[in-house]
Amino acid sequence: MAANTPTSAAKAKEKRKALTKAALSEIPVAEWIASGIGLLLVAGTVGYMAYAALTKKNSPPDIQVEVLSVRPLSRGYLAQFRATNHGDQAAHEVHIIGTLGQDPEAEESDATLDFLPAGSEKTGGLFFSTEPVKENLSVRAAGYQGP
Amino acid sequence: MSPSSAAASPQGSSGHRTNRDFLVGLFRAFGGALVFSLPLLMTMEMWSLSGMVEKERLALLFLLSIPLLVGLSHYAGFEETFGMLDDVVDAFVALAVGFVTSAGILALLGVITPGMAAGDVMAKVAVQAVPGSIGALLAASQFGTPEEEEEERHRFTRYDGELFLMGVGSIFFAFNLAPTDEMVAIANQMSEMQVIGLVAVSLVIMHAFVYAVKFSGTPETPEGTPRWSLFLRFTIPGYAIALLMSLYILWTFGRMDGVSLETAIGTTVVLAFPGAIGAASARLVL
Numbered sequence: 387m388a389a390n391t392p393t394s395a396a397k398a399k400e401k402r403k404a405l406t407k408a409a410l411s412e413i414p415v416a417e418w419i420a421s422g423i424g425l426l427l428v429a430g431t432v433g434y435m436a437y438a439a440l441t442k443k444n445s446p447p448d449i450q451v452e453v454l455s456v457r458p459l460s461r462g463y464l465a466q467f468r469a470t471n472h473g474d475q476a477a478h479e480v481h482i483i484g485t486l487g488q489d490p491e492a493e494e495s496d497a498t499l500d501f502l503p504a505g506s507e508k509t510g511g512l513f514f515s516t517e518p519v520k521e522n523l524s525v526r527a528a529g530y531q532g533p
Numbered sequence: 534m535s536p537s538s539a540a541a542s543p544q545g546s547s548g549h550r551t552n553r554d555f556l557v558g559l560f561r562a563f564g565g566a567l568v569f570s571l572p573l574l575m576t577m578e579m580w581s582l583s584g585m586v587e588k589e590r591l592a593l594l595f596l597l598s599i600p601l602l603v604g605l606s607h608y609a610g611f612e613e614t615f616g617m618l619d620d621v622v623d624a625f626v627a628l629a630v631g632f633v634t635s636a637g638i639l640a641l642l643g644v645i646t647p648g649m650a651a652g653d654v655m656a657k658v659a660v661q662a663v664p665g666s667i668g669a670l671l672a673a674s675q676f677g678t679p680e681e682e683e684e685e686r687h688r689f690t691r692y693d694g695e696l697f698l699m700g701v702g703s704i705f706f707a708f709n710l711a712p713t714d715e716m717v718a719i720a721n722q723m724s725e726m727q728v729i730g731l732v733a734v735s736l737v738i739m740h741a742f743v744y745a746v747k748f749s750g751t752p753e754t755p756e757g758t759p760r761w762s763l764f765l766r767f768t769i770p771g772y773a774i775a776l777l778m779s780l781y782i783l784w785t786f787g788r789m790d791g792v793s794l795e796t797a798i799g800t801t802v803v804l805a806f807p808g809a810i811g812a813a814s815a816r817l818v819l
Contacts, residue, residue, distance in 0.1 A: 406758070406759050409758040409759070409762075410758075410759070410762060413762065413766065414692070416692065417692055417766045418765075418766070420692075420696065420766070420770040421765040421766045421769050421770055423770070423773065424769040424770035424771075424772065424773035424774075425765070425769050425773075427773040427776055427777070428732065428736075428769060428772060428773055428776070431732060431776065431798055431801075431802060432729055432732055434794070434795075434798055435725045435728045435729050435732075435795075435798060435799070435802075436725070436729060438725050438795045439724070439725030439726055439729075442725070476721045501717070501718070501721075503717065503720075503721050503792055503793065503796045504721075504793060504795070504796065505792070505793025505794070505795060505796065506791050506792040506793050506796055507791040508791055509791075533721075533722065
């Protein structure tokens with residue numbers, strides 16, 4: 387009220403300010419705490435996605451397959467593997483091939499992973515009739531389908 | 534809602550309640566259970582879920598649905614005066630209704646058959662009983678008398694009640710969509726910028742709902758309350774709740790196993806879109 391003739395608009399503004407202040411002062415602290423936690427979560431989500439967008443190189447699927455275990459079954463053997471996609475793009479229909487030994491007649495088994503998103507891993511298994519030995523068994527991704 | 538509260542409640546203008554009221558309440562509950570659970574009962578991913586997902590997570594989901602139902606009964610149920618015990622009773626009646634509905638429909642549709650392993654059948658029925666019980670509990674709030682609805686509205690206008698209701702709304706929507714393969718697929722075909730855009734769109738739509746509710750003549754928003762304070766106090770926490778509920782449901786259904794942080798966040802945001810609308814509209818619908 388420093389001005390000697392306050393206009394009616396200024397008066398109305400003052401009044402609105404007072405109302406706002408009163409309304410805000412009645413809000414319990416708990417509500418501000420809840421809003422703070424919420425803000426943190428939302429900001430974290432958006433922030434991480436923005437960070438990912440800025441650092442992404444959009445490299446093609448880079449699938450690494452490692453054998454987790456080999457175990458005997460009632461008939462034959464099971465080799466379980468884990469496939470990890472280190473690339474920036476997702477791969478569909480990832481074809482996994484496992485071979486026992488080097489020679490052309492070596493036993494071969496294959497499996498298909500439905501969908502392997504970027505940076506994600508999935509597990510699967512290959513069946514063999516002869517026992518796979520560590521040195522003998524090689525498992526690799528043979529191919530995939532683009533989006 | 535519910536049969537038990539209908540039977541136990543001596544308040545209300547008509548004096549004591551009879552067995553007939555109990556039956557009416559029970560039918561209402563079954564109706565609500567059907568409305569809420571049929572879409573999921575007829576979703577193929579939900580049938581195979583019990584075989585694909587760790588049983589512990591399904592058990593945890595089922596256990597957590599009990600406090601959810603007790604809370605829902607507290608906020609949406611008929612009487613506040615009868616306290617905790619009555620809410621617990623209501624919750625278990627709702628759970629029973631959800632269970633019977635789920636088992637009955639799954640058996641009728643040939644999803645569960647006599648030859649199946651008992652554990653598998655239990656898991657299938659129990660997961661599907663959760664949305665059914667939410668429906669059973671809410672059925673009463675939908676069909677209650679005007680006095681009951683008035684009282685209910687008072688309880689919902691409390692801040693904790695409002696956030697709780699948002700949680701229920703988002704978990705229900707998330708529950709319906711999380712089991713499908715589409716959630717992860719959508720997240721993977723979206724760029725990071727599209728995901729951020731989806732966050733913004735979810736917030737805007739949610740705020741429109743909040744705004745519509747807050748300014749439809751409710752006493753708890755005094756004149757002069759600035760809009761940004763509504764956004765911070767209702768829209769933001771509501772959306773955060775939708776995100777958390779989506780994350781929890783996705784984890785329960787095994788959709789978060791072995792995925793990268795980016796895919797996990799993306800999928801959560803995708804699911805939180807319907808979750809946010811569920812959260813925001815719950816206040817209008819109930």
